[in-house]
Amino acid sequence: MHYLVSVIDDTAGLATDEEMAAIHEFNDRLREAGNWIFAGGLADPSSATVVDNRGDEPLITDGPFLESKEHLAGFWILEAADLDEALALATEGSKVCNRKLEVRPFL
Amino acid sequence: MxxxxxxxxxxxxxxxxxxxxxxxxxxxxxxxxxxxxxxxxxxxxxxxxxxxxxxxxxxxxxxxxxxxxxxxxxxxxxxxxxxxxxxxxxxxEDVPAQPLGAIDDDRLRLIFTCCHSALSMEARVALTLRLVAGLTVPEISRAFLVQESTMGQRITRAKSKIKTARIPYRVPSAADLPARVSGVLAVLFLVFNEGYLATGCDADPVRPDLTAEAIRLTRLVRTLLPEDGEVIGLLALMLLTEARRAARVTADGELITLDEQNRGAWDAALLAEGHRLVRERLATGTAPGRYQLLAAINAVHTSARRAEDTDWSLVVGLYDRLVRLDPSPIIALNRAVAIAERDDPAVALAAVERLKDSLGGYHAYHATRADLLRRLDRCEAARAAYDRAIELAGNTAEIAHLTRRRDELP
Structure with missing residues (x-):
């Protein structure tokens, strides 16, 4: 079972060096335990571009698809047996990256 | 037959x-x-x-x-x-075989799944009443005064989340057990309180079907987790509260406060069982949790033959221990009520007024303050506080009681 663990950020700052070091170490542990599928950090939402080609012509617009105080700062894709395992990993992840996380199952 | x-x-x-x-x-x-x-x-x-x-x-x-x-x-x-x-x-997709333990019972798995912290509190209550207690959707909707379709959707959504997010069907590990049991007890206590202090302007002030259901479920959890002191504490708390039900509301639906209740109308069998459970926990000598302390406080109240015989020093002492475990302003408010009896209303009023910022929107804060002001003969201030309490209260019996007290002010 795969879970998307989104990092929700309400600060403007990137992860500090200390946070990055803790995240790398956490990722190593995820790999060893067989939970790691993928992880990545994202650039600031102001660097986002929205593409909409549902109509006659493609529409390219600057900025994130929704403006909010909180934004997606990165994510993990984890392999876990069930929600309890995913929540336990996310509990640890939230501590190491010092951000709020959202856990959501893939279909 | x-x-x-x-x-x-x-x-x-x-x-x-x-x-x-x-x-x-x-x-x-x-x-x-x-x-x-x-x-x-x-x-x-x-x-x-x-x-x-x-x-x-x-x-x-x-x-x-x-x-x-x-x-x-x-x-x-x-x-x-x-x-x-x-x-x-x-x-x-069967659940993998698990080692058989003392608490290996499918009903326990079901309860932990229904009360999982990944579900909203409303969903946990609804699922527990439907799947564990066996209440129908119309019964649960009536109990919580929501539309049947809303309640039906709430239950369907919760079941669908359990399936999609794969909330496991198992008894939590020993390390997680205390936190998860406490989540289950919170659901049961909420069901009990909704029966005991029902909200809604057209609702009966007490819903004995809900308190009875909460007690039945807590008895079941106790059978499944016989060693857990907090489960016993919650059961004792419910029994000692339920024992006073008949004496708590007048025939015209007005709340009677503890000091004015006819103690002869309390249910002796429920009291005896509640007292026995509290003594059992005391005898273990282990540090009591929140529900055990609340049960002990209720045991002190229900042991006094007359309200004036209540051992208020003991009640305050138990509240002091409770405050250390649970520093919530509501516990501090209840402690202040006991302080008014052990010391005097002026000391209690000062303690209550320190809670204004956190409890200003809670009817019990204003009701407690009103009562203390009344006892201190500060009638105008008391009247204003009763007004605010009546405005915020949701239980019809409480509103009737507060209204009478306000109207009796000189």
Missing amino acids: SRGDVQQAITQVFHDEWARVVATLARRLGDLDLAEDSAAEAFAAAVERWPADSVPPNPGAWLTTTAYRKAIDRIRREAKRGDKQAEAQMLF
């Missing part, structure tokens, strides 16, 4: 066996929805057949077998409609 006896037997079996049938099926089928529907169908079959065929010697086994057959029938029917994938999933 007469028809009436069979009806009564079916009701009893429903009470005793519903949770076990749903829980066993949920484990065997890996699907809560299907477990619930087929358990309901099996009980419907019992209602139809037992009056003619008589009640089977092992009604629980009959119901489980019947429900399981009905579930398999449905899976086959749905498979014929082309849902082969669903069939494969249901039949083979």
